[in-house]
Amino acid sequence: GDSVTQMEGPVTLSEEAFLTINCTYTATGYPSLFWYVQYPGEGLQLLLKATKADDKGSNKGFEATYRKETTSFHLEKGSVQVSDSAVYFCAPRANNLFFGTGTRLTVIP
Amino acid sequence: NAGVTQTPKFRILKIGQSMTLQCTQDMNHNYMYWYRQDPGMGLKLIYYSVGAGITDKGEVPNGYNVSRSTTEDFPLRLELAAPSQTSVYFCASSLATGDLRNEQFFGPGTRLTVL
DSSP states (O other), X not given: OOEEEEOOSOEEEETTOOEEEOEEEEXXXXXXXXXXXXXXXXXXXXXXXXXSTTOEEXXXXXXXXXXXXXXXXXXXXXXXXXXXXXXXXXXXXXXXXXXXXXXXXXXXX | OOXXXXXXXXXXXXXXXXXXXXXXXXXOOSEEEEEEEOTTSOEEEEEEEEETTEEEEXXXXXXXXXXXXXXXXXXXXXXXXXXXXXXXXXXXXXXXXXXXXXXXXXXXXXXXXXX
């Protein structure tokens, strides 16, 4: 069945550090790939997406590239800020959307 | 646009009680979804609807019921609350799911505790 494996947290980084959150998936067909972010006390918001192989999604300094050959969609940011502290979910969409367990990121000044 | 709204924000139930979680969207989306998020876990799909009058089970439907009488509203019903239903519940909506590129828009969530 469809599944997603996401890097376990929590992750704690200093401000301006480089961030990588790994995500790999198995899915039938050709899924679209999404990263959602959940800030404290809020619902999920779309961070970025990619809909075909080699597409790069980007938003707010975050990037992720759709790697079909490795079925991966790793999230990266070159320089994190305190305001990036949140939980990040990798979510492929084959038929319905399915979610990873989430990675909690804390950025300290 | 208010987007996706959910009520209540918080609720405590006793075992065996029933309640309805309300969800409304004003984006004229055909598709609506209910998820639950357990601590430290990702979201699990409970039920979804592809349009008024049409609903279908997701991954974890047991103990829940839904209805979709209008495009805007998609209430989730718990008939006999159990401690295992303690969770945060999110409602979401999207345009036609036939296009996998369409994102889902989420409400702020309802935190439910069953004691």
